[in-house]
Amino acid sequence: MEPLLSVKNLRKSFPITKGVFGRKVGEVRAVHDVSFDIARGETLSLVGESGCGKTTTGRAILRLIEPTSGEVHFEGKDVLAMGAGEMRALRREMQIIFQDPVSSLNPRMTVGTAIREGLTIHKIAEGADADARVRQLLDEVGLRAEYATRYPHEFSGGQRQRIGIARALAVEPKFIVCDEPVSALDVSVQAQVINLLRDLQRERGLTYLFIAHDLSVVKHMSDRVAVMYLGKIVELANAEDLYRDPTMPYTQALLSAVPIADPTVEKKRILLEGDVPSPAAPPPGCVFNPRCHHPAKDAACTVLNPPLEEKAPSHFAACIKQPPTAISWDEQVKAGGTKPPESYFPVVEQLTRQAADSNPGALA
Amino acid sequence: MAAFLARRIAQGLAVVMLVATTVFFLIHAAPGDPFSASMENPGITEGVRAAWRHTYGLDQPIGEQYVHYVASVARGDLGFSFSLQRPVADALGSALPNTLLLMTVALAAGFFIGIVVAIAQVRRRGKPADHILGAISIFLFSVPDFWLAMLILVAFAYWLPLFPIGGSVDPVMHDMMGSGARALDRVRHIILPGLTLALLYFPLIARHQRAALLDAITADYITTGRAKGVSEAHLVNRHALRNALLPIVTILGVAFPALLTGAVFVENVFSWPGMGRLIVNAIGSRDYPLLTAAVLLGSMFVIVGSIGADVLYRALDPRLRDEL
Numbered sequence: 001m002e003p004l005l006s007v008k009n010l011r012k013s014f015p016i017t018k019g020v021f022g023r024k025v026g027e028v029r030a031v032h033d034v035s036f037d038i039a040r041g042e043t044l045s046l047v048g049e050s051g052c053g054k055t056t057t058g059r060a061i062l063r064l065i066e067p068t069s070g071e072v073h074f075e076g077k078d079v080l081a082m083g084a085g086e087m088r089a090l091r092r093e094m095q096i097i098f099q100d101p102v103s104s105l106n107p108r109m110t111v112g113t114a115i116r117e118g119l120t121i122h123k124i125a126e127g128a129d130a131d132a133r134v135r136q137l138l139d140e141v142g143l144r145a146e147y148a149t150r151y152p153h154e155f156s157g158g159q160r161q162r163i164g165i166a167r168a169l170a171v172e173p174k175f176i177v178c179d180e181p182v183s184a185l186d187v188s189v190q191a192q193v194i195n196l197l198r199d200l201q202r203e204r205g206l207t208y209l210f211i212a213h214d215l216s217v218v219k220h221m222s223d224r225v226a227v228m229y230l231g232k233i234v235e236l237a238n239a240e241d242l243y244r245d246p247t248m249p250y251t252q253a254l255l256s257a258v259p260i261a262d263p264t265v266e267k268k269r270i271l272l273e274g275d276v277p278s279p280a281a282p283p284p285g286c287v288f289n290p291r292c293h294h295p296a297k298d299a300a301c302t303v304l305n306p307p308l309e310e311k312a313p314s315h316f317a318a319c320i321k322q323p324p325t326a327i328s329w330d331e332q333v334k335a336g337g338t339k340p341p342e343s344y345f346p347v348v349e350q351l352t353r354q355a356a357d358s359n360p361g362a363l364a
Numbered sequence: 365m366a367a368f369l370a371r372r373i374a375q376g377l378a379v380v381m382l383v384a385t386t387v388f389f390l391i392h393a394a395p396g397d398p399f400s401a402s403m404e405n406p407g408i409t410e411g412v413r414a415a416w417r418h419t420y421g422l423d424q425p426i427g428e429q430y431v432h433y434v435a436s437v438a439r440g441d442l443g444f445s446f447s448l449q450r451p452v453a454d455a456l457g458s459a460l461p462n463t464l465l466l467m468t469v470a471l472a473a474g475f476f477i478g479i480v481v482a483i484a485q486v487r488r489r490g491k492p493a494d495h496i497l498g499a500i501s502i503f504l505f506s507v508p509d510f511w512l513a514m515l516i517l518v519a520f521a522y523w524l525p526l527f528p529i530g531g532s533v534d535p536v537m538h539d540m541m542g543s544g545a546r547a548l549d550r551v552r553h554i555i556l557p558g559l560t561l562a563l564l565y566f567p568l569i570a571r572h573q574r575a576a577l578l579d580a581i582t583a584d585y586i587t588t589g590r591a592k593g594v595s596e597a598h599l600v601n602r603h604a605l606r607n608a609l610l611p612i613v614t615i616l617g618v619a620f621p622a623l624l625t626g627a628v629f630v631e632n633v634f635s636w637p638g639m640g641r642l643i644v645n646a647i648g649s650r651d652y653p654l655l656t657a658a659v660l661l662g663s664m665f666v667i668v669g670s671i672g673a674d675v676l677y678r679a680l681d682p683r684l685r686d687e688l
């Protein structure tokens with residue numbers, strides 16, 4: 001079946017300018033060749049450390065940021081080729097929930113006005129009809145209908161995020177980018193908001209691109225998970241597969257940091273050494289090479305650009321040292337390689353498998 | 365709100381008193397006194413001057429003079445101007461409206477230019493036009509007030525004699541004009557000083573407005589609006605400008621003292637018969653009561669302006685309204 005959303009080789013770089021006349025002195029490679037499909041009703045999670053380009057990806061798909069290059073198709077329509085009018089009509093289908101529930105609501109608009117605006121722009125409802133819809137939406141996200149006349153600052157973080165969700169739902173979209181919708185919230189309300197999003201998805205048949213900076217949040221939310229590092233997707237697999245057999249060394253390290261609720265399981269952590277390199281000066285070859293702990297890592301990793309390839313059925317990872325790989329040993333040797341690829345699944349695997357079995361339903 | 369106002373007014377009164385006191389002692393400490401100028405007149409002997417000093421109490425210790433001054437101001441008596449030979453209250457009463465008129469014109473023009481420049485800059489943010497406008501703003505902001513005033517005077521009243529050289533009305537013809545011609549006469553006289561003052565402080569407005577607009581335009585709720593499908597024009601006009609105009613209200617409080625200082629120089633260059641000229645003349649002639657009263661009035665205006673801006677800001681921002 002045709003995917004609802006298809007993203008191909010999406011790129012976005014921000015110029016770094018200097019001086020009075022804004023001379024361009026470099027660029028930040030925020031998103032670099034990101035590709036994925038999302039099927040109807042599916043949740044694809046996009047996970048990675050802060051600054052790896054998740055927000056930019058989400059916004060570029062909705063053209064809230066103009067992508068530098070690449071392709072985005074929504075229901076077969078070429079999103080990047082659309083004119084302003086078509087694009088605004090498409091806003092009805094594709095929505096976004098922002099990470100920061102404080103700044104994403106206009107402080108000088110009442111909650112009701114903010115939710116209503118989408119309804120009137122897209123001529124979904126007007127007058128008393130619109131008011132009724134606003135009340136119904138507030139109710140649907142678990143807020144009192146009277147809240148419509150209040151201003152955003154009168155609400156708690158969790159309530160504001162519910163307002164943000166109601167606002168996004170108002171136009172009855174098919175697809176929603178949830179950009180770290182719970183990261184700014186207290187742990188105690190995170191689960192409530194996640195549950196709300198899941199319920200809404202079930203009731204309305206929504207498709208989500210769910211962005212998070214840590215794997216624990218998305219575990220029970222996602223059908224598939226894409227792991228991002230320095231503007232690239234480095235692993236993409238069904239959630240279950242990814243948590244059980246993390247293949248890309250970066251994913252392995254991330255998963256080793258996911259806390260396990262079961263105190264009897266001893267946790268071995270792979271410590272990531274050093275900082276994430278600057279996206280303005282990404283390392284050559286595999287972007288993860290300066291911090292990689294794969295035993296077969298060698299000079300070839302600093303030269304060759306690992307493609308995102310299928311390591312197991314529907315399980316994609318970008319690592320030239322995890323077999324199978326299309327980058328032949330000859331090529332690796334030519335690039336200075338000294339250690340042949342070898343399967344490497346550190347203890348994390350065992351631990352996460354146990355954790356998954358012993359601890360269903362835990363969110364954090 | 366009442367508590368807030370009371371606190372601000374108390375603070376303001378303290379500042380006004382402090383300023384007036386400082387000016388009182390400073391001007392008395394300056395060499396010479398109101399009668400120094402008469403030294404050039406050989407008919408007036410030192411004895412006469414001593415008698416005058418005695419009449420006005422200037423021979424008393426400065427502390428005593430200060431107490432007397434405070435007491436008379438408290439009674440509502442601002443004293444008598446030596447140099448103008450009329451009550452200080454009268455002199456202020458005729459100068460103040462002229463300054464207020466000049467400041468109002470400059471305020472309106474400055475806000476208008478400032479906001480238009482800021483919008484132009486933000487629309488072309490990061491492009492050469494943005495930087496050029498920014499550079500012009502900084503230039504005008506750093507240029508000495510009197511220098512710009514003289515440059516404009518020379519340019520538009522002398523090289524290109526489009527406007528009168530000074531004053532608030534034509535000294536000879538004004539009284540003989542019909543009402544329409546009088547109004548035009550006033551307008552022609554206020555354009556140069558008003559424009560100069562506006563040019564001097566619009567950069568303040570433009571820079572703040574630009575920052576506020578940039579803040580607003582990159583704010584997440586603008587992205588939210590865009591995500592809803594709100595058109596770009598509507599986004600700037602309804603969502604961003606509304607939020608970005610608010611910080612400008614606080615600038616009113618800052619702009620007021622800047623305007624008043626600017627007015628002192630501009631009024632003198634353009635011989636505008638307002639508070640600025642009054643103050644400079646009062647300093648030159650060591651007219652103690654006139655100067656102190658003028659400064660007292662000026663600082664009161666500054667305080668009132670800033671309290672007014674605060675109140676307005678609170679009234680406009682729903683987040684602060686609750687605290688009123």
Ligand SMILES: Nc1ncnc2c1ncn2[C@@H]1O[C@H](COP(=O)(O)OP(=O)(O)O)[C@@H](O)[C@H]1O
Pocket residue numbers: 014015028029030048049050051052053054055056057279
């Ligand atoms: N408007 C922008 N201008 C310049 N650089 C940006 C801009 N937005 C994001 N970036 C840079 O792009 C990179 C990715 O940012 P982002 O997509 O926000 O990451 P994430 O959402 O994963 O934390 C970061 O290095 C960030 O500094």
Ligand code: SF4
Pocket residue numbers: 248249250286287288289290292293294296297298301306318319320321322
């Ligand atoms: S390609 Fe090399 S550096 Fe990159 S993850 Fe694989 S082993 Fe590590």
Ligand SMILES: [Mg+2]
Pocket residue numbers: 051054055056099180
């Ligand atoms: Mg982000």
